[in-house]
Amino acid sequence: MEEVVSIEKATKKFKDKTAVDELSCSIQRGEVVAILGPNGAGKSTTILMMLGLLEPTEGKVEIFRMDPKEKAVREKIGAMLQEVSVIDTLTVKEIIQLFRSYYATPMDFEELVALTGLKKEEMKKRADKLSGGQKRRLGFALALAGDPDLLFFDEPTVGMDITARKRFWDTVKALKEKGKTIIFTTHYLQEADDVAERILLFHKGKVVADGTPHAIKNRLTKQSVSFIENSEVPLDEIRSLAIVSDVYVKNNRVIVVTEQTDDVLAYLFEKRLGVKGIEIEKGRLDEAFEQLTKNKEAI
Ligand SMILES: Nc1ncnc2c1ncn2[C@@H]1O[C@H](COP(=O)(O)OP(=O)(O)OP(=O)(O)O)[C@@H](O)[C@H]1O
Numbered sequence: 001m002e003e004v005v006s007i008e009k010a011t012k013k014f015k016d017k018t019a020v021d022e023l024s025c026s027i028q029r030g031e032v033v034a035i036l037g038p039n040g041a042g043k044s045t046t047i048l049m050m051l052g053l054l055e056p057t058e059g060k061v062e063i064f065r066m067d068p069k070e071k072a073v074r075e076k077i078g079a080m081l082q083e084v085s086v087i088d089t090l091t092v093k094e095i096i097q098l099f100r101s102y103y104a105t106p107m108d109f110e111e112l113v114a115l116t117g118l119k120k121e122e123m124k125k126r127a128d129k130l131s132g133g134q135k136r137r138l139g140f141a142l143a144l145a146g147d148p149d150l151l152f153f154d155e156p157t158v159g160m161d162i163t164a165r166k167r168f169w170d171t172v173k174a175l176k177e178k179g180k181t182i183i184f185t186t187h188y189l190q191e192a193d194d195v196a197e198r199i200l201l202f203h204k205g206k207v208v209a210d211g212t213p214h215a216i217k218n219r220l221t222k223q224s225v226s227f228i229e230n231s232e233v234p235l236d237e238i239r240s241l242a243i244v245s246d247v248y249v250k251n252n253r254v255i256v257v258t259e260q261t262d263d264v265l266a267y268l269f270e271k272r273l274g275v276k277g278i279e280i281e282k283g284r285l286d287e288a289f290e291q292l293t294k295n296k297e298a299i
Pocket residue numbers: 014017018019037038039040041042043044045046
């Protein structure tokens with residue numbers, strides 16, 4: 001495994017405000033990582049430190065085992081940040097060509113245009129005449145211009161319609177297939193759940209959870225098997241099973257809270273209890289998110 005990002009006890013203070021608090025994490029080549037967290041959790045500040053645009057007040061941030069400000073690092077990374085500011089008097093095509101010219105081995109122009117979904121007529125437009133969604137596509141193209149190994153996307157799909165959003169994530173998946181390392185922030189938890197292999201959940205400048213979406217949901221949310229209430233079902237027997245943590249009835253449904261939904265289903269079928277209307281609740285990322293950020297609020 002090749003370590004692409006290494007953050008060791010990085011703290012970033014703005015006057016007396018601690019935006020990032022002794023944060024440590026390591027990201028390996030080829031990982032697709034979502035950084036989640038409520039507003040002000042320190043996500044953007046951390047990305048800016050990884051990009052070498054902010055210096056940590058304390059601790060260390062390394063990219064490809066180098067200082068992020070090194071030219072060798074900059075040539076291997078691409079970023080799409082929240083604000084895209086470009087040279088308004090140039091056309092989209094001119095800006096893309098200009099950016100490509102900064103790199104020794106830029107991405108092929110046609111490939112770049114195909115990947116980002118920029119249309120022919122958009123290429124001739126001046127940057128200041130673009131809509132919000134078109135600006136995002138241009139930002140995406142500029143992030144990819146140098147054919148970077150490591151990509152940062154800060155809330156990339158804000159302002160995109162559903163089609164553009166789907167296209168964006170399909171492209172991200174294609175970039176992953178090419179072995180790129182991808183780090184993104186989003187407030188749309190479903191995007192993280194669908195695309196990321198790993199989630200870093202930030203709260204108050206710290207990482208409060210780090211794992212696959214599946215593991216985070218499993219750890220923090222209640223899973224259950226439920227079915228329509230039926231007098232033949234031995235609730236006390238189910239409650240006494242080691243794999244069951246709680247059983248209760250709500251809206252004429254029996255809810256069996258468990259971490260092993262498959263085993264509970266197997267039990268129900270084996271006993272031939274004739275239960276009907278079975279539903280399995282696997283826990284949602286937004287529940288896990290709420291749990292973590294709520295619990296920490298009390299500390
Ligand atoms: N340049 C700055 N000067 C002063 N305070 C700052 C600066 N940048 C960020 N902060 C503060 O640091 C904290 C973390 O901000 P940051 O932008 O990293 O959060 P975030 O998790 O990206 O939030 P959001 O989801 O709203 O983008 C916030 O309290 C913010 O007000």
